[in-house]
Amino acid sequence: xxxxxxxxxxxxxxxxxxxxxxxxxxxxxxxxxxxxxxxxxxxxxxxxxxxxxxxxxxxxxxxxxxxxxxxxxxxxxxxxxxxxxxxxxxxxxxxxxxxxxxxxxxxxxxxxxxxxxxxxxxxxxxxxxxxxxxxxxxxxxxxxxxxxxxxxxxxxxxxxxxxxxxxxxxxxxxxxxxxxxxxxxxxxxxxxxxxxxxxxxxxxxxxxxxxxxxxxxxxxxxxxxxxxxxxxxxxxxxxxxxxxxxxxxxxxxxxxxxxxxxxxxxxxxxxxxxxxxxxxxxxxxxxxxxxxxxxxxxxxxxxxxxxxxxxxxxxxxxxxxxxxxxxxxxxxxxxxxxxxxxxxxxxxxxxxxxxxxxxxxxxxxxxxxxxxxxxxxxxxxxxxxxxxxxxxxxxxxxxxxxxxxxxxxxxxxxxxxxxxxxxxxxxxxxxxxxxxxxxxxxxxxxxxxxxxxxxxxxxxxxxxxxxxxxxxxxxxxxxxxxxxxxx
Amino acid sequence: xxxxxxxxxxxxxxxxxxxxxxxxxxxxxxxxxxxxxxxxxxxxxxx
Numbered sequence: 464x465x466x467x468x469x470x471x472x473x474x475x476x477x478x479x480x481x482x483x484x485x486x487x488x489x490x491x492x493x494x495x496x497x498x499x500x501x502x503x504x505x506x507x508x509x510x511x512x513x514x515x516x517x518x519x520x521x522x523x524x525x526x527x528x529x530x531x532x533x534x535x536x537x538x539x540x541x542x543x544x545x546x547x548x549x550x551x552x553x554x555x556x557x558x559x560x561x562x563x564x565x566x567x568x569x570x571x572x573x574x575x576x577x578x579x580x581x582x583x584x585x586x587x588x589x590x591x592x593x594x595x596x597x598x599x600x601x602x603x604x605x606x607x608x609x610x611x612x613x614x615x616x617x618x619x620x621x622x623x624x625x626x627x628x629x630x631x632x633x634x635x636x637x638x639x640x641x642x643x644x645x646x647x648x649x650x651x652x653x654x655x656x657x658x659x660x661x662x663x664x665x666x667x668x669x670x671x672x673x674x675x676x677x678x679x680x681x682x683x684x685x686x687x688x689x690x691x692x693x694x695x696x697x698x699x700x701x702x703x704x705x706x707x708x709x710x711x712x713x714x715x716x717x718x719x720x721x722x723x724x725x726x727x728x729x730x731x732x733x734x735x736x737x738x739x740x741x742x743x744x745x746x747x748x749x750x751x752x753x754x755x756x757x758x759x760x761x762x763x764x765x766x767x768x769x770x771x772x773x774x775x776x777x778x779x780x781x782x783x784x785x786x787x788x789x790x791x792x793x794x795x796x797x798x799x800x801x802x803x804x805x806x807x808x809x810x811x812x813x814x815x816x817x818x819x820x821x822x823x824x825x826x827x828x829x830x831x832x833x834x835x836x837x838x839x840x841x842x843x844x845x846x847x848x849x850x851x852x853x854x855x856x857x858x859x860x861x862x863x864x865x866x867x868x869x870x871x872x873x874x875x876x877x878x879x880x881x882x883x884x885x886x887x888x889x890x891x892x893x894x895x896x897x898x899x900x901x902x903x904x905x906x907x908x909x910x911x912x913x914x915x916x917x918x919x920x921x922x923x924x925x926x927x928x929x930x931x932x933x934x935x936x937x938x939x940x941x942x943x944x945x946x947x948x949x950x
Numbered sequence: 951x952x953x954x955x956x957x958x959x960x961x962x963x964x965x966x967x968x969x970x971x972x973x974x975x976x977x978x979x980x981x982x983x984x985x986x987x988x989x990x991x992x993x994x995x996x997x
Contacts, residue, residue, distance in 0.1 A: 678954060702954075702961035714954045730952060840993070874992040889972065892985050894992060915992065921972035923981035927989070949993030 465491045465857045468557055468575035470541045470754075472497035472525055473505075474839065475810030476581030478846030478950065481941055484532050486854035494573060498540040498562045500524055502939055503607055506839065507932045509650045511610035512744070513657045514618060515883045518607040521932075523940060532941055537573070538563035541582065541752075544768065545572070546803040547759035555805065577853045580775045580808040581846065584749030587638075593721030594637040594747060600721045601637065601743040604650055613744055617654060620742045624663035630741040632658075633726060635672030637745030639717025642834035644673055645681050647746050649880045654744075655708050656882030656889075664709075671705070671712045672726065672738065672745070674831050676823060678702055678712055681877070682833035684820045686895050687909045688918045697893070700918055704881070704891070713738070715823065717831045718745060733826040749811060749834065751775070767802055775808030776800060779816035786821050791871025791901035791910075793817065797864035798849050807853070809845040811837055819899055840875045841898060843950030844868040870898040874915055878928040881920070888925030893918050 467483055469476045472495050480495050487493065501522040510516035529536035539559035546555045554574045561569045586605050588595030596603055602613035620630050634651035636644060651671045658664040671678075679685050679697030686697040705712055713728070716736075720727040726738045726745075751773020756765045769775055777800060780793040793816040800806040808814070815835045822832030837845075848866035855861040874896035881889045894917045900910020908916075938948040964972075971977050 678958075699961065702958045703963065705958045706961045707963055710958075712954045712958060713952065715952045874995075876989045876992055894988060896992065917988065919981060919985065921978055921981060922975075923978040923985055926978070926982050927985050930986075949990060 465576040466494060466574065467491065467577045467579065467853055468494045468496060468573055469579045469581060470496050470557065471581035471583055471810070471812065472499065472502060473581060473583045473810060473842075475812075475842040475846035476579065477502060477939055478843045479579050479581060479809065479850040480529075480534055481532065481945070482847050482850035483854060484534055485946060486850065487857060489533065491857060492535060494535040494537060494575075495525075495529060496537045496539050496541055496557065496559050496573070497525065498538065500526065500538050500563065502528075504932060504936055504939070505605075506646075506928075508604045508607060508610040509646065509653050509880060510883055511607055512602075512604040512613040512617070512650055513653045513883070514614040515653075515657070518611050522607055523936065528939075528941055537561070537571075539571070541754055544578070544754055544756045544806075545759075546578075546756065546768070546806055549759060549761070553759065555803070576805060577856070578806045579849055579853070580754075580806065580812045581810050582752045582754070582812045584811045585752045585773070586747045587750045588747040590748050591638050591718055591721065594718070594745060598721065600723055601745045603746060604646065604744060605746065616742055617657070621658065621661050621663060623741070624658070624666045625661070627666070629666050629668070631668045631670065631739055633670045633672050633738055633740040633743040633745070635713075635745055636674050637718045637721070638748040639674050639829055639831040640834055641674055641746055641748045642682050642836050643746055643838070644675055644833060645836065645877060645879055647671070647673065647744070648681070650744055651710065652708065652879075652881035653883060655710060660887075669710050670738065671710055672716055672718070672728070673712070673714050674716060674833050675714055676731075676820065676831075677714055678705065680820050680833065682818075682820055682836045683895065683898060684900055684909075686893060686911065686916050686918065687913075688893075688916045689913065690918060695918075697918065704920065708881075715831055717825065717829045719829070721745070729825050729829050731823050731825060731831055751812070768800060768806070770814035772814065774814035775806075775812055776802075777808045777813045779814070781814070781816050789817050790903065791869070791897060791899045794869050794871040794899050796867035796869040797852065798845055799852075799864050807849045809849050810842040813837070813845075835899075837870065839877070840950060841868070841870055841873050844873060847950055871901055872897050874898070878924055878931065880925060880928050883925065885926075885929075886922070888929075889920060889922060890924035890928050891918065891920045892924035892927060
């Protein structure tokens with residue numbers, strides 16, 4: 464019997480757990496370690512954050528699902544990896560600290576034959592002084608509880624607007640190296656939609672504040688697609704949408720500090736600016752969760768397994784090189800750790816070889832460089848291919864990974880909500896192939912397949928976003944035929 | 951300073967016909983089917 468331990472139960476880790484159990488059956492053991500008791504469909508947190516969806520509709524408890532699927536669930540936080548085992552036992556192990564109420568604080572060393580690191584990120588609010596709900600100046604929609612808090616603050620702002628008090632709302636990212644600009648964009652437009660619905664839009668100024676070099680970059684270098692028979696860039700597409708909705712935007716910005724009611728930010732030209740606000744939702748940058756790694760003798764070897772940003776090294780080309788030399792081939796295919804072949808890293812937890820968008824910095828070196836998104840569709844695919852690879856290693860004795868899912872080859876669809884409502888909702892539906900531009904394959908079309916790179920705005924895209932909410936929660940609950948729903 | 955706000959102010963607005971298309975239930979239903987097919991195809995063939 465083999466034991467596969469999965470750290471994290473988000474989109475990638477949970478997908479991997481379900482597919483592994485389906486392939487391996489009862490003959491092998493699947494252990495999921497997650498500090499959270501609940502699964503969260505994060506893309507819908509934006510609707511919780513505007514008060515249009517209750518938080519219980521974006522989460523469900525993991526324990527009953529894993530009990531039904533006969534997966535061993537440990538509500539615990541992984542703190543250390545011991546890929547060579549320890550003095551007592553050469554088998555790899557992970558040290559965990561339990562977080563469930565019955566065993567809180569207890570520690571355990573869990574042995575594994577294969578390990579999948581799918582911990583997701585640490586929300587690094589501390590990278591910007593004054594950022595985040597704990598500092599009390601800005602809100603977030605990264606977690607359901609953050610989103611509930613954001614909705615309460617937004618409701619208070621709407622009350623002030625109704626009382627005739629003008630308000631400035633700033634929504635975007637809170638650091639020069641943030642990712643997930645798409646989520647900030649969605650929340651900005653959903654807030655604007657709710658202000659219109661409340662009849663107070665004319666008294667509110669809504670500003671989108673981002674580290675993107677131009678609108679529509681989304682951390683993937685933007686897109687070019689066909690619309691009504693002509694080629695249009697995502698930048699021009701978004702500029703039109705911002706004008707239509709009377710939204711303002713500040714791009715090329717690195718937020719450096721937040722004070723009560725005041726955002727300090729620097730821009731690429733070196734200018735130091737401030738923006739006053741009454742309400743601000745600024746996403747934090749991400750970093751790895753801070754796992755330490757030890758060799759068999761107990762010496763710390765974290766740097767050999769994890770990159771400096773705390774994400775796990777996989778089969779990517781991490782050689783430092785200028786933007787002009789980046790290629791789609793640099794991106795990992797199998798997600799296998801090069802030092803320990805029975806260890807894999809997926810979802811946000813894997814260390815990307817470099818950004819996708821061109822990185823910039825202020826003259827004095829403050830990075831304004833969107834980090835590459837690796838959530839949603841590609842994250843689920845990574846979970847599935849790593850599960851299939853490990854299953855082949857266990858069942859067929861495969862020596863090398865048998866399945867691949869490179870972001871340099873994968874396509875992705877992104878549905879960015881711009882307002883909710885079955886009749887009044889809208890969303891921007893974008894698809895791109897591949898996610899990481901491949902300039903050698905598509906030299907004349909910005910590195911992407913023009914047939915598969917598309918953009919649409921309208922009610923239909925909102926219906927798709929709403930349908931995906933229901934469909935992926937169904938899949939995550941492992942209801943009958945869940946595996947037929949694509950990642 | 952970035953010139954994004956200037957570009958937004960100069961961006962073309964969607965014409966009235968396009969705004970109607972975005973709300974037309976029949977057209978949007980057809981687009982909904984097409985979007986689903988596109989996403990299904992992407993997921994099956996590129997993942």
